[in-house]
Amino acid sequence: MSKPLVVAIDGPSGSGKSSTSRGVADRLSLAYLDTGAMYRAMTWALLERGVDLEDPRAIAAAAGDVRLTSGTDPLDPTIHVDGTDVAEPIRSSEVTSAVSLVAAVPEVRDMLVDLQRETIAQSAGIVVEGRDIGSTVAPDAPVKIYLVADAAARAARRAAETGEADTAATELALARRDEIDSTRAASPLAKAEGAVVVDGTHLTLEEVIDTIVGIVDAR
Numbered sequence: 150m151s152k153p154l155v156v157a158i159d160g161p162s163g164s165g166k167s168s169t170s171r172g173v174a175d176r177l178s179l180a181y182l183d184t185g186a187m188y189r190a191m192t193w194a195l196l197e198r199g200v201d202l203e204d205p206r207a208i209a210a211a212a213g214d215v216r217l218t219s220g221t222d223p224l225d226p227t228i229h230v231d232g233t234d235v236a237e238p239i240r241s242s243e244v245t246s247a248v249s250l251v252a253a254v255p256e257v258r259d260m261l262v263d264l265q266r267e268t269i270a271q272s273a274g275i276v277v278e279g280r281d282i283g284s285t286v287a288p289d290a291p292v293k294i295y296l297v298a299d300a301a302a303r304a305a306r307r308a309a310e311t312g313e314a315d316t317a318a319t320e321l322a323l324a325r326r327d328e329i330d331s332t333r334a335a336s337p338l339a340k341a342e343g344a345v346v347v348d349g350t351h352l353t354l355e356e357v358i359d360t361i362v363g364i365v366d367a368r
């Protein structure tokens with residue numbers, strides 16, 4: 150049996166990874182996994198449990214009891230914590246500002262990477278988006294994309310999503326999160342070996358999807 154097609158899409162916050170990855174999965178009839186949603190769901194669960202997120206050992210101790218389930222339909226991706234639908238609360242500013250602390254804890258990453266690999270192995274083909282997919286989760290993925298956009302474009306996109314009027318504040322918050330994500334010791338955000346850089350700054354969503362589908366078709 151041939152291996153399932155894995156398309157790894159990594160990149161910084163606000164580069165358009167989610168809409169792009171869902172669009173690519175839909176166009177190619179592949180499943181879709183949003184690994185950022187998993188780190189967010191873990192963060193939500195730990196906040197609910199009152200865990201001190203400044204304490205990596207407390208995070209590591211509590212994370213093992215959290216049960217995450219991800220639905221992989223690109224047209225209706227879902228995420229549950231212990232059976233509760235958390236798709237909405239994981240986008241709150243409280244979760245967004247705390248998620249980098251949780252994502253930096255090696256025990257959390259090991260646990261979620263295992264879950265991500267299980268989901269990939271069970272799929273017939275999948276688009277996986279995150280920060281460390283091409284480098285750590287699926288280093289053998291036949292297609293690896295590193296999706297970027299300049300800081301102002303990313304902030305404008307994120308501000309439009311969240312309804313935030315202050316784009317400068319959004320740009321600052323994104324830069325802060327990228328800094329933590331890129332400088333952490335465990336699987337920092339970085340372009341994976343063999344990844345193709347796609348710059349979406351001056352492209353529409355459809356154009357970015359077309360570009361990546363073209364790369365998949367040409368592999």
Ligand code: DC
Pocket residue numbers: 162163184185186188189248249252278279280281282326330
């Ligand atoms: O893509 P996102 O904004 O929903 O990701 C939320 C956070 O999770 C982000 O700060 C980086 C982290 N993350 C990670 O460390 N590794 C991944 N594979 C995906 C996300």
